[in-house]
Amino acid sequence: MAAAKQINIAIIGAGGVGKCFLAQLEALAVRRPTLSLNLCYISTSKKALFNDAYTLNAGNVLQDLAASTKAPLGLPQIADYLSVSPSKVVLVDNTSSQDVADSYPVFLSRGISIVTPNKKAFSGSYKLWQDIFTAAANSGAKVYHESSVGAGLPVISTLKDLVDTGDEVTKIEGVFSGTMSFLFNSFAPVEGSGGNWSAEVAKAKELGYTEPDPRDDLNGLDVARKLTILARLAGLPVESPTSFPVQSLIPKELESVSSGEEFLQRLPEFDSQMEETKVAAQKEGKVVRFVGSIDVATKAVKVGLEKFDKSHPIAALKGSDNIISFYTKRYGSNPLIIQGAGAGGDVTAMGVTSDLLKVLAQIS
Numbered sequence: 416m417a418a419a420k421q422i423n424i425a426i427i428g429a430g431g432v433g434k435c436f437l438a439q440l441e442a443l444a445v446r447r448p449t450l451s452l453n454l455c456y457i458s459t460s461k462k463a464l465f466n467d468a469y470t471l472n473a474g475n476v477l478q479d480l481a482a483s484t485k486a487p488l489g490l491p492q493i494a495d496y497l498s499v500s501p502s503k504v505v506l507v508d509n510t511s512s513q514d515v516a517d518s519y520p521v522f523l524s525r526g527i528s529i530v531t532p533n534k535k536a537f538s539g540s541y542k543l544w545q546d547i548f549t550a551a552a553n554s555g556a557k558v559y560h561e562s563s564v565g566a567g568l569p570v571i572s573t574l575k576d577l578v579d580t581g582d583e584v585t586k587i588e589g590v591f592s593g594t595m596s597f598l599f600n601s602f603a604p605v606e607g608s609g610g611n612w613s614a615e616v617a618k619a620k621e622l623g624y625t626e627p628d629p630r631d632d633l634n635g636l637d638v639a640r641k642l643t644i645l646a647r648l649a650g651l652p653v654e655s656p657t658s659f660p661v662q663s664l665i666p667k668e669l670e671s672v673s674s675g676e677e678f679l680q681r682l683p684e685f686d687s688q689m690e691e692t693k694v695a696a697q698k699e700g701k702v703v704r705f706v707g708s709i710d711v712a713t714k715a716v717k718v719g720l721e722k723f724d725k726s727h728p729i730a731a732l733k734g735s736d737n738i739i740s741f742y743t744k745r746y747g748s749n750p751l752i753i754q755g756a757g758a759g760g761d762v763t764a765m766g767v768t769s770d771l772l773k774v775l776a777q778i779s
């Protein structure tokens with residue numbers, strides 16, 4: 416069998432997920448040398464590594480990046496640089512940047528494939544969604560984003576398989592946030608009294624579950640983004656994550672705070688607000704959880720707090736677990752259920768790496 420042609424990999428973002436992806440990429444290159452993977456570009460928001468030879472020193476990428484004096488290229492310049500690469504290119508966007516997401520149609524139209532855990536492109540305006548898939552269809556470049564919902568859990572691939580094989584999805588519901596799952600499982604556990612709300616929020620950030628700014632989790636928008644993506648894949652042209660009801664858990668008094676750091680510092684002042692919500696549920700013998708649902712027939716999408724009996728599977732989740740139920744015509748009243756860790760660097764990077772393998776299988 417002929418060896419695969421070299422594929423150049425460009426990475427934007429080397430934070431929690433980016434570092435884990437890099438480790439998985441290095442291990443993959445060792446495990447599957449015939450894939451012939453070559454890292455040609457990597458950047459954070461402040462630094463970059465790239466050169467005219469389109470080859471970085473694979474063993475020391477993070478150290479070299481930390482020591483680099485090169486600033487990152489602007490997005491149009493990255494597209495120029497990658498589109499004249501001597502080999503085909505896969506761009507890995509490990510940021511949560513809207514600007515990077517807005518540039519996907521440009522990258523794709525220039526033949527650059529994309530894999531990403533970034534939700535912003537697929538949950539931005541419906542026009543951006545259409546532009547992305549039109550650009551990919553026209554150029555033949557591929558775009559995969561499994562980790563944009565449920566981290567590495569096979570949520571998007573499962574939904575696509577259901578739709579592509581002619582099943583009819585009627586409802587999708589569950590817990591879609593690793594951060595919210597962790598927070599409520601530890602703040603309002605089925606047994607025992609649980610920790611302080613603000614202390615659990617700080618822990619979720621430390622564990623790498625939250626968005627770069629944890630307010631994007633607490634305001635419900637992260638879950639709303641995921642539901643927007645799933646609703647669109649199920650055939651509903653949802654305009655944006657703010658076009659349906661989304662409950663925010665940001666205290667009113669902190670809505671205008673300018674930085675994530677100040678927000679986290681002041682959050683303990685408002686612990687009593689979440690405590691009241693917890694106690695109200697306890698009085699009914701229930702626990703409170705943050706959930707979302709999409710009803711395809713009525714086109715109703717919603718995100719927010721609900722109370723659950725302690726015996727309910729949603730109440731019994733552990734750690735950062737997500738649980739996502741697909742109700743379809745074929746599966747009838749027993750939904751297809753996906754459950755497992757929905758946040759964390761390694762499990763998210765796994766979804767990105769498996770997307771990369773899917774792209775390689777098509778372009779190598």
Ligand SMILES: NC(=O)C1=CN([C@@H]2O[C@H](COP(=O)(O)OP(=O)(O)OC[C@H]3O[C@@H](n4cnc5c(N)ncnc54)[C@H](OP(=O)(O)O)[C@@H]3O)[C@@H](O)[C@H]2O)C=CC1
Nearest residue numbers: 428429430431432459460461510511532533627758759763
């Ligand atoms: N953490 C998780 O469990 C999950 C995360 N995701 C998604 O994965 C993505 C990454 O998350 P995570 O790794 O936790 O976030 P981090 O904040 O840890 O890392 C983000 C990285 O992106 C870089 N970056 C941000 N903006 C730009 C830009 N415009 N150009 C170049 N680099 C940029 C940052 O650079 P700098 O350090 O210089 O700011 C940093 O290296 C997000 O989209 C998130 O929603 C999805 C599923 C689960």
Ligand SMILES: N[C@@H](CC=O)C(=O)O
Nearest residue numbers: 592593594625626758
């Ligand atoms: N902040 C998100 C990360 C994954 O999408 C979450 O907690 O689910």
Ligand code: NA
Nearest residue numbers: 561564566568
């Ligand atoms: Na996923």
